[in-house]
Amino acid sequence: MQQRTPIEEQIDLPFVESLRISFQSLKIRFGRSIITTAGITLGIAFLVSVWTNNEIGLALQESGRQSTINTFEETTEKGISTKDIWLIVMSLIVCVVGIANSMLMAVTERFREIGTMKCLGALDGFVVRLFLLESGFQGFSGALIGALIGTLGAVLLGLKDYGLDLFFYFPLFPVQPEDGTMRLGVIVVILLGCVLGMILAVIGSAFPAWRAAKLPPAEAMRTEV
Amino acid sequence: MADIVVKTEDVVKEYRMGSNILRALDGINIEIERGEYISLMGPSGSGKSTLFNMIGALDRPTEGQVYIDGQNMSQLSQRQIAAFRCHRVGYIFQSYNLLHVRSAHGNVTLPMIFAGIPDRQRNEKAEQLLDLVGLGDRMYHLPDELSGGQRQRVAIARALANDPSIILADEPTANLDTITGREIIDLIKRLNTDQGVTVISATHDLKMLDVSDRIVDIRDGLVERIRNRDEIDIEVGEVGSEGH
Ligand SMILES: Nc1ncnc2c1ncn2[C@@H]1O[C@H](COP(=O)(O)OP(=O)(O)O)[C@@H](O)[C@H]1O
Numbered sequence: 001m002q003q004r005t006p007i008e009e010q011i012d013l014p015f016v017e018s019l020r021i022s023f024q025s026l027k028i029r030f031g032r033s034i035i036t037t038a039g040i041t042l043g044i045a046f047l048v049s050v051w052t053n054n055e056i057g058l059a060l061q062e063s064g065r066q067s068t069i070n071t072f073e074e075t076t077e078k079g080i081s082t083k084d085i086w087l088i089v090m091s092l093i094v095c096v097v098g099i100a101n102s103m104l105m106a107v108t109e110r111f112r113e114i115g116t117m118k119c120l121g122a123l124d125g126f127v128v129r130l131f132l133l134e135s136g137f138q139g140f141s142g143a144l145i146g147a148l149i150g151t152l153g154a155v156l157l158g159l160k161d162y163g164l165d166l167f168f169y170f171p172l173f174p175v176q177p178e179d180g181t182m183r184l185g186v187i188v189v190i191l192l193g194c195v196l197g198m199i200l201a202v203i204g205s206a207f208p209a210w211r212a213a214k215l216p217p218a219e220a221m222r223t224e225v
Numbered sequence: 226m227a228d229i230v231v232k233t234e235d236v237v238k239e240y241r242m243g244s245n246i247l248r249a250l251d252g253i254n255i256e257i258e259r260g261e262y263i264s265l266m267g268p269s270g271s272g273k274s275t276l277f278n279m280i281g282a283l284d285r286p287t288e289g290q291v292y293i294d295g296q297n298m299s300q301l302s303q304r305q306i307a308a309f310r311c312h313r314v315g316y317i318f319q320s321y322n323l324l325h326v327r328s329a330h331g332n333v334t335l336p337m338i339f340a341g342i343p344d345r346q347r348n349e350k351a352e353q354l355l356d357l358v359g360l361g362d363r364m365y366h367l368p369d370e371l372s373g374g375q376r377q378r379v380a381i382a383r384a385l386a387n388d389p390s391i392i393l394a395d396e397p398t399a400n401l402d403t404i405t406g407r408e409i410i411d412l413i414k415r416l417n418t419d420q421g422v423t424v425i426s427a428t429h430d431l432k433m434l435d436v437s438d439r440i441v442d443i444r445d446g447l448v449e450r451i452r453n454r455d456e457i458d459i460e461v462g463e464v465g466s467e468g469h
């Protein structure tokens with residue numbers, strides 16, 4: 001058997017190509033993207049509302065105001081009630097599970113697409129990069145919207161509890177009160193929410209995408225929705 | 226000496242499902258010459274798609290070797306395998322496997338993007354290929370907006386994008402009606418005769434018989450027999466005279 005031209009090595013694609021392909025994909029499956037993004041938005045909205053609500057409560061407690069309904073709660077030394085800690089932890093869990101789940105579903109229904117791209121010459125790393133880009137963008141935009149909704153919710157709740165005093169003492173920026181604790185302030189909470197949403201979305205999507213990209217294309221393409 | 230493009234050596238493929246092991250290929254030895262039109266025939270479940278996957282480097286055999294252009298496929302790196310899929314083979318599937326987020330044109334350009342072909346060049350080539358398969362007026366439609374036959378034409382154009390030396394087709398007509406199936410077969414045959422592309426097609430479509438140079442009958446993961454063109458002609462004649 002004669003030896004033909006040896007088989008070359010596949011090239012890496014320029015970043016802009018990945019960017020173009022992933023944005024086109026987001027655009028065309030807009031409806032589906034919105035649903036996945038909504039999962040992220042909800043998770044982050046919940047987390048940020050609980051967290052911001054807590055910041056507001058602390059700031060107003062310090063100012064000497066009392067919530068009309070929160071007065072009877074037992075508080076820890078630092079002024080955060082165990083119930084609030086519990087709520088924040090719960091909302092974090094809801095957020096992590098919710099986002100991971102919606103990303104996982106979004107990737108699983110695209111196994112066939114992953115297999116097909118590999119048939120056409122895509123490297124595993126390229127497939128993962130596409131999903132990193134798509135999910136990073138979805139994660140950030142979904143989380144930003146969620147953080148704003150969450151803040152709005154917390155502000156409305158605060159208005160109900162403290163009235164217009166809320167705006168007077170509104171904890172927008174980080175402060176360090178004398179007891180040595182740290183108050184993040186609403187802006188930082190929003191930023192953290194966005195970053196967290198993005199990281200969760202990226203991990204939740206890149207991990208299954210990486211697993212699918214490692215499969216032989218024949219197997220990836222066998223998976224039915 | 227014949228120019229052998231594809232050679233399989235005792236190829237075995239086992240699928241493990243729980244504690245069961247299913248031997249889908251049980252030692253396949255075939256040699257395919259450059260420019261041939263080969264049909265892999267056999268009943269459903271006989272192992273055609275599995276063999277298709279082995280030849281196309283879409284899966285690894287459990288045992289045995291596959292040589293393409295004299296190159297042992299098991300010795301290739303990941304990058305070489307990707308380049309092989311990109312440049313050497315064009316795949317056509319029963320269910321088309323188009324990316325539904327990309328237009329017909331976008332599907333055809335994708336393998337050229339992976340090959341690093343510049344923007345303008347690949348756009349032109351995609352237009353040419355879509356013209357060739359008769360979809361010049363549907364280039365920017367999404368797959369969902371096309372009929373089955375049209376989708377398969379897009380898949381064929383996409384398979385040709387990087388001028389492969391082998392076209393692998395897995396039951397390309399199975400989802401199509403008789404007339405559309407005939408058109409698709411004729412199109413693939415035309416590529417075979419005009420451009421000298423080697424065609425390897427799994428099928429149980431009898432319409433494929435009379436365009437094939439050789440037919441490999443597969444049964445239970447084994448090559449049952451290999452028939453040549455002249456033997457086929459006689460049988461096609463017989464089938465015709467029986468008048469169904
Ligand atoms: N990924 C897989 N896992 C388990 N069994 C499989 C897999 N792929 C194919 N098989 C089995 O291998 C045999 C051959 O399948 P296949 O090659 O698809 O046949 P054909 O294409 O001729 O219909 C069948 O019994 C099928 O069920």
Ligand SMILES: [Mg+2]
Nearest residue numbers: 273274275396
């Ligand atoms: Mg099959």
